Amino acid sequence: MADTTNDPSRRKPAHPYLSGNFAPIQRVQPLVACSYTGIIPVDLAGGDYVRNGGNPVANESLGRDAHWFDGDGMLTGVAFTLDGEKGGIQPKFVNQYILTDVFISTVTSPSITTPLLPSIATLVNPLSSFLTITLRILRTLLLVLLSHLPGSKQGIKKISVANTALVYHDGRALATCESGPPMRIALPDLETVGWYNGEKCEGEPHAIGGLGFGGKGPLSFFREWTTAHPRVDPNSKELLLFHSTFVPPYVHYSIVKPSGIKSAHGSSLSSGRFHNAAVPGIQSAKMMHDFGVSKHHTVIMDLPLSLDPLNLAKNTAVVAYDPHGRSRFGVFPRYSPDKVRWFETRACCIFHTANSWDSVTVDSTSGKERIESVNMLACRLTSASLVFTAGALAAPVPTKAVPEEEREEEQCRLYYYDFCVGFQGRDEIRHQWALSAIPFEFPSLRESSSMSFAKYIYGCSVSDSSFGAALGRAVKMNALVKMDVGRLIDRGKSDPPTAISGCVDNRKVDEIVDSKHADDPIKIFSMPEGWYAQECSFVARQDGTSEDDGWLLSYVFDESQLQADGECRPGARSELWIIDAKSMREVIAKIQLPQRVPYGLHGHWFSKGDVQNQRPIERLRSLPSDAKMGPKSSYIWQAWMALRRSLELSLA
Numbered sequence: 074m075a076d077t078t079n080d081p082s083r084r085k086p087a088h089p090y091l092s093g094n095f096a097p098i099q100r101v102q103p104l105v106a107c108s109y110t111g112i113i114p115v116d117l118a119g120g121d122y123v124r125n126g127g128n129p130v131a132n133e134s135l136g137r138d139a140h141w142f143d144g145d146g147m148l149t150g151v152a153f154t155l156d157g158e159k160g161g162i163q164p165k166f167v168n169q170y171i172l173t174d175v176f177i178s179t180v181t182s183p184s185i186t187t188p189l190l191p192s193i194a195t196l197v198n199p200l201s202s203f204l205t206i207t208l209r210i211l212r213t214l215l216l217v218l219l220s221h222l223p224g225s226k227q228g229i230k231k232i233s234v235a236n237t238a239l240v241y242h243d244g245r246a247l248a249t250c251e252s253g254p255p256m257r258i259a260l261p262d263l264e265t266v267g268w269y270n271g272e273k274c275e276g277e278p279h280a281i282g283g284l285g286f287g288g289k290g291p292l293s294f295f296r297e298w299t300t301a302h303p304r305v306d307p308n309s310k311e312l313l314l315f316h317s318t319f320v321p322p323y324v325h326y327s328i329v330k331p332s333g334i335k336s337a338h339g340s341s342l343s344s345g346r347f348h349n350a351a352v353p354g355i356q357s358a359k360m361m362h363d364f365g366v367s368k369h370h371t372v373i374m375d376l377p378l379s380l381d382p383l384n385l386a387k388n389t390a391v392v393a394y395d396p397h398g399r400s401r402f403g404v405f406p407r408y409s410p411d412k413v414r415w416f417e418t419r420a421c422c423i424f425h426t427a428n429s430w431d432s433v434t435v436d437s438t439s440g441k442e443r444i445e446s447v448n449m450l451a452c453r454l455t456s457a458s459l460v461f462t463a464g465a466l467a468a469p470v471p472t473k474a475v476p477e478e479e480r481e482e483e484q485c486r487l488y489y490y491d492f493c494v495g496f497q498g499r500d501e502i503r504h505q506w507a508l509s510a511i512p513f514e515f516p517s518l519r520e521s522s523s524m525s526f527a528k529y530i531y532g533c534s535v536s537d538s539s540f541g542a543a544l545g546r547a548v549k550m551n552a553l554v555k556m557d558v559g560r561l562i563d564r565g566k567s568d569p570p571t572a573i574s575g576c577v578d579n580r581k582v583d584e585i586v587d588s589k590h591a592d593d594p595i596k597i598f599s600m601p602e603g604w605y606a607q608e609c610s611f612v613a614r615q616d617g618t619s620e621d622d623g624w625l626l627s628y629v630f631d632e633s634q635l636q637a638d639g640e641c642r643p644g645a646r647s648e649l650w651i652i653d654a655k656s657m658r659e660v661i662a663k664i665q666l667p668q669r670v671p672y673g674l675h676g677h678w679f680s681k682g683d684v685q686n687q688r689p690i691e692r693l694r695s696l697p698s699d700a701k702m703g704p705k706s707s708y709i710w711q712a713w714m715a716l717r718r719s720l721e722l723s724l725a
Contacts, residue, residue: 087639090140090463093547093632094641094672095672096641097130097144098668099130101168102166102167102667103167104165104167104261105167106165107165107665107666109164111663112662113161113651113661113662114651115162116623118681119153119684120612120679120680120684121153122151122676122678123263123676123677124149124673125146125238125673125674126149126674127146128236128673130145131187131188138191138192138198139194140463140464142193142237142463143190143192144188144234144236145176145236146170147671148239148248148263149673151166152165152260154261167262168263168668169263173231173265174220174229175229177226177694178216178225178228178229181225184721185724189229191209193392193460193463193464196392197392197460198390198464201390203385203388207385213232215724217229224714231268233254233298234252236674237250237302239677240255240302240677241683242303242305242310242312243329243331244687244688245269245687245688246259250301251299253297253299254271257269257276259693260684264694265693266690266693267694271329272284272285274688276690276692276694277689278690286314286327286348288349295316296318297316299314300314300316300363300364301363302426302675304523306524309330314326314327314328317358317359317360319380319381322355323355323356323358323359324352324355324361326351326373326410327347327350347408350410351411354375355375358381359375360460362424363424363425366429367447367525369407370405370406371406371410373405374403374423375400375402376422377394377395377397377398377399377420378392378395379394392460394460396420397420399418399420400418401415401417402415402416402502404416404494414500416501418505419479421454422453422456423453424452424454424514425452426450426452427532428450428518428522428523428530430447430525430526430527431447431448432444434495443495445493446494446495448492448526449492450490450530451487451488451490452486452516453487455481462546462548481574485512485513486576487507487508487558488507489506491504504566506576506577507570507575508556508565508577509561509576509577509578509595511554511595511597513554513556515532515550517610517611518611519613519621522620528557529556529654530555531555531625532556532609533550533553533554533607534551534554534582536551536582537551551599551604552599552606553597553598553600555596555621556594560594561595562577564578578594580595596657600629603631603633604629604631605630606627607628607672608674611654612624612625612678622654622655623655624653624654625651626652626676626678627649627650629647629648629650630647630672634646645669646666646667646669647666647668647670648664649666
C-alpha cells in the first residue's frame with residue numbers, strides 16, 4: 074500500500090486558526106534592538122506598543138478542538154527607547170508569555186500535551202454531546218485539583234489565561250480575559266507581576282486591601298471574572314468593569330477610582346471603590362465581551378448569545394445564539410446600576426463597541442443642562458457565525474426560519490445607536506443603522522476623546538469577504554479604515570436610512586479606495602497584495618492641531634513567507650508599521666522584527682508617562698525551579714510521583 078502520509082491531497086486540512094501566521098510561536102525574547110526604515114516620530118519616544126493574543130503552549134495534539142479565542146496569553150511589544158549614543162529612537166522588540174496559574178502549571182507538567190481548559194470550540198459545537206463536555210470539564214477540574222497536591226510547582230487558583238486585551242490604570246498595565254481578574258504586567262520588559270483584584274495587586278509592596286472584585290462567599294470565584302474590555306475614563310481616571318456570571322443576577326458592575334482621589338458621588342463610592350453592584354433585569358447567563366461607557370452613563374448589552382452550562386439540560390450547546398431572540402441594551406447612570414432602562418431591538422451580536430457619549434440639551438426656561446440621549450457606536454454582526462468559524466465549525470442552521478422582514482445579509486458593520494433617555498417611560502432607540510456598508514471590526518480611537526463625542530473612529534476591514542468568514546478560512550484583515558463618524562451621523566439623521574438594515578454610505582471597499590475626494594468621510598489604507606494587518610492603535614501628536622493628527626501602529630505580515638502547505642517558513646518575520654492617521658496613505662516608518670507576530674487580538678499604546686509612572690514592584694512571577702521542590706527520595710514519594718505521572722498521562 075502506498076504511503077500517503079505526506080500527500081497534501083490526502084492530508085487532513087489544517088485548522089485555519091492554528092496554521093499560517095495564526096500558528097502559535099514558542100520563541101520568547103527579551104528586549105532586542107530592531108532595524109527600521111523611515112523616520113520614527115519623536116512623540117513615540119519612551120512609549121511602548123504591546124499586543125495581546127492567545128498562543129497555546131500545549132499544542133502537540135493538533136487534531137484537538139481549537140478556537141481563535143483559546144490559548145495562553147502572549148504579549149508582543151515594541152519599546153521606543155532613547156538611544157543615548159546616537160541621540161535618536163531605538164525600537165526594541167520583546168515578547169513574553171503571561172505567567173498565569175494555568176500557564177505555569179502546564180509548562181511544569183510535561184505530560185500535558187493539550188490545553189488545560191476546554192476549548193471554546195467544544196462549548197459552541199452543537200454536535201458536542203453532554204458526555205463530551207462533561208468529560209472535558211471534569212478533566213479540567215481534576216487537573217486543577219492535581220495542581221494543589223504534592224509534586225506540583227504551581228497550584229491553579231485562577232483559570233484566566235489573560236489572553237485578550239490590555240489597559241492602563243493608576244500606574245498598572247493590565248492584561249485581561251473574561252475568565253478571571255486582570256493580571257498586571259511590567260513595562261517595557263513585559264514580565265508578569267500578579268493578579269489585580271481592584272483593591273490590591275500581587276507582587277506589589279504593601280499589597281493589602283479588601284476582598285476586591287470577588288467579594289466573599291461560594292460564588293466569589295465567578296464574581297471576580299471581569300470583562301476583557303474595561304474602560305478608563307480619560308478625565309476622572311476611573312476604571313469601569315462588569316462581571317458576567319452563571320447565576321442571578323448574572324451581571325455585576327464595578328468602578329475603581331485612582332488612588333488618592335475621593336468620590337463626590339455619595340456614600341456607596343466614598344471609599345473610592347465600588348465593587349460587584351448588581352445590574353437588574355438580565356434573565357440568563359450570556360456571553361458578554363464589551364460594553365459602552367459615556368461620561369455619565371454605562372451601557373450593558375444583553376444579546377441573544379448565551380454562555381450557560383444549563384443549556385446542556387436543554388440539549389443545547391453551552392454557547393448558543395438565538396436568531397429569534399431580542400437584543401437588549403441596558404442604559405443606566407454611571408453610579409446607579411439599579412436605575413437601568415432597557416432598550417430592545419432585533420437579534421444581533423456585538424463583540425466590540427467603539428465609543429459612547431451623551432447628547433446634552435439646555436432647557437430654554439431654566440437654563441439647566443439635560444441629557445437627552447446616550448449615543449453608542451458598535452461593531453454589529455447580523456449573526457454569531459464568527460463564533461463558530463473561529464473554531465473551524467459550521468454555524469448551526471436555525472430550526473425555525475427567521476421572519477422575512479428581519480432577515481439580513483451576513484455582515485459586520487459600524488453601527489450608530491441613539492438611546493433616548495431624556496424622557497421616563499419612553500425607552501426608544503431613535504436611530505439604529507450602519508454608517509457604512511463595508512466590513513468593520515477591531516475599532517479604536519484617540520483615547521483622550523473616548524466617552525465624549527469623537528469625530529474619528531479607526532478599525533480593520535476585509536476587501537474580499539466578511540468577518541463571518543467561510544468555513545475552513547480564517548479572517549485576515551487587509552485594510553485599515555478611518556471614518557469621520559460625525560459627518561456620517563449627520564448625514565444619517567438628515568436623510569435616515571432604513572432602520573437596522575440600512576447604511577448611510579453604501580459603497581464597497583474598492584469603491585472607497587478608488588475615491589479621489591480629499592474630503593471623503595471614509596478613508597482606507599489598503600495593504601499591499603499578500604500583506605495583512607492587525608488591530609491598530611492611535612498615537613496622538615503632542616502638538617497636533619486636530620483630533621486625527623497622529624499615527625496608527627499595527628503589526629503586519631507578508632504572506633509570501635508561507636510555504637506551499639500554508640505554514641510559515643522558518644525565519645518568517647513580521648513588521649510594525651507606523652502610518653499617518655491624517656492622510657491614511659503614507660507609511661512613516663517600518664520596523665523589522667526579529668520574528669513573526671501571530672495574528673492576535675487587541676493592542677494598546679502605553680505612553681512615556683505610563684511607563685515612567687508605574688507603581689513599584691516588589692517581586693515578579695517566575696517559573697519555579699526543581700530546586701524549590703526539595704529532595705524527595707523516599708519510597709512513598711517515588712510511588713506517589715509515579716502515580717501522579719500516570720494520572721497526568723491519562724488526562725493529557
